[in-house]
Amino acid sequence: MTTSPLALPFPALPDVAGVRIGTACAGYKAWTRGDVLLIEMAEGTAVAGVTTRSRCPSPEVELCRARLGGGRARALVVNAGNSNAFTGEAGRAAALAQGEAAARLLGCEAAAVFQASTGVIGVPLPVDKAVAGVTAAQAALGSADWLAATQAIGTTDTFAKAAVSHAMIDGRRVALVGIIKGSGMIAPDMATMLGFIFTDAAVAPALLQAMLEAANARSFSCITVDGDTSTSDTVLAFATGAGGGPVLREAGQPGADAFAAALADLCGQLARLVVRDGEGATTLVEVQVAGAVDDASAHRVAMSIANSPLVKTAIAGGDANWGRVVMAVGKAGEPAERDRLSIRFGHVLVAEAGAVVPGYDEAPVAAHLAGDEVLVSVDLGLGQGQARVWTCDLTHGYISINADYRS
């Protein structure tokens, strides 16, 4: 797999106090790379999470949902190469067995083990490989770094995706590190692909959950590669508290705003990294919608544009075909009036009041479209609602990757 032309280099990431990383090769596919990740976390670690809205979630997703109620985590286990989704009782039993093995190895409750699996749907996770894999990863705890962790959760990803942010809480600098995987089947719809966030800050589970949901609404829920939503989408945030300092319990507390902002920043970085690795992507596209009747309506119009194959192929071809943006606004099913609509590519006004602008010059627009980051902005002229989403172009690469993924 060729590295995405939109790839960013793997960032320098700090250690997070209270986090130990181990990886191993369970061999879910015919490969020798790491495909099991085990992360052990300090006692008392708080956890929050958001998961797919798919009606057909994987057993790992169901286990995460059940265990999030406890608010505490000691371990994260991730398998790559097999999503274990739609695998019936056999898949559920395998997920339970792997979680119990991890709990036994770490001396914790199974309810404190959070699991995720990613890969082909419909093949039960092979329980022997899964247990042997997590056992080997436990033996390797402390020997792996963030890069190894990120590589061990990837599937069709063409580059390792991670990000860092910081916040000052009570005079201490806390770190937030996130790792993420995802390239196709991306339209998380209030949930996400697999993303894991770790911080040494001390945050109560309920506040961490509220902050993660708010960050998610403006990051993972605002990206789409192909409009397809995975059965396994999961983002978990872990706050070990091992960095010391006061426990954040309420939004109004000193440091809480700073932490929420750092978390939102981190989620935004991670979400855009997924789009940068969109299958076949050659252009990162930001779609801004303003002037909608409310923010939710703006979001749906933005997603209609961002998911339109005709808009995405036009951008792939460097074609300033703004008529396709009109089409995508028109089909969104949201309040819109042709004669109030204006459209910009980059910062160039292309159309307003129901028609192309007088003396429209396509040259600066074509120059903008020739770059690898494109901005499409639409003003509906109706109200104050706005939204911002990210997608990528639709290219031959997407077809090549997906017309024969399993072979």
Add this chain to the structure above:
Amino acid sequence: MTTSPLALPFPALPDVAGVRIGTACAGYKAWTRGDVLLIEMAEGTAVAGVTTRSRCPSPEVELCRARLGGGRARALVVNAGNSNAFTGEAGRAAALAQGEAAARLLGCEAAAVFQASTGVIGVPLPVDKAVAGVTAAQAALGSADWLAATQAIGTTDTFAKAAVSHAMIDGRRVALVGIIKGSGMIAPDMATMLGFIFTDAAVAPALLQAMLEAANARSFSCITVDGDTSTSDTVLAFATGAGGGPVLREAGQPGADAFAAALADLCGQLARLVVRDGEGATTLVEVQVAGAVDDASAHRVAMSIANSPLVKTAIAGGDANWGRVVMAVGKAGEPAERDRLSIRFGHVLVAEAGAVVPGYDEAPVAAHLAGDEVLVSVDLGLGQGQARVWTCDLTHGYISINADYRS
């Protein structure tokens, strides 16, 4: 443009009493083919129509909607190569001028002229070419046949698409002839691309409208190529009454059921022809959903499958990747339970009760996928709701056609 591998030969079509056809070349693009169609219809012709649900309709669509209220038509004018959509006052004035020119030439009211335009969005219809074109088409009335008519309304279509059906009314055999264009930007959503139906039967406008809406709901509204809905989608049905016989006024009247069935059959044929010419299509895909809570829910699940890029690329690759069907069911936002779901490719049961069937043999499924017509059927196991929709696969051809359409 290479002819679609799914193309059907142009059928033998009867003349329809009360219909005269003329075509001309207005030269909307750099071509010499016919691009203006004028059809003159007998006095008293009834008309019915359905149009796009886009919030950004073309002026021609708005004129059709306004004029449908009268229930009577004398002429149809179609331009190909320029959709005249999103062109503001200039576009509206051009459409009005062309309609008035046709009315003058035919000696009828402008309100009895129905117009449609298809092609690039955002460029006002050049009024001089439009008036000269319809004038030349009027001079040619009677000289063109159905094939010439169909060719004159095409844009990216790779073959001429038309169909015929018949009904017995009061011992007379009436003919219904339909012509259609469309290849991309196809997801009509209760409306359709450009399709025109002509019959010599006598049908009151209100009944014709009701029958067309019913037929539309199971044909044009059940197809998708790319999930993109045009600003210009229009289907009009014209009943000249020139074949003689009683006027159909009510659903219960003798012959009304036969006519409705013939109309539904014709619309189904035309709709599937559009999918057969889907941009880049190499496989015609029928998606059947049963066991939904109601028919509307079944339709949305079926469309979620039919619009999924991952399902469509899997079919393009001949890959029996039923996990992507699970994904598309899961993301539809409709009631579905993983453990009640069953999936078939062709007539082979692949998965049921939340998992792959025991001893699943992929060979017969792969053989079915190697054909050029594929059936995907899903039973949700919840209720009696069902739906049937048609789509095509998503291939490199789609990207090639759309990444640089305007050049």
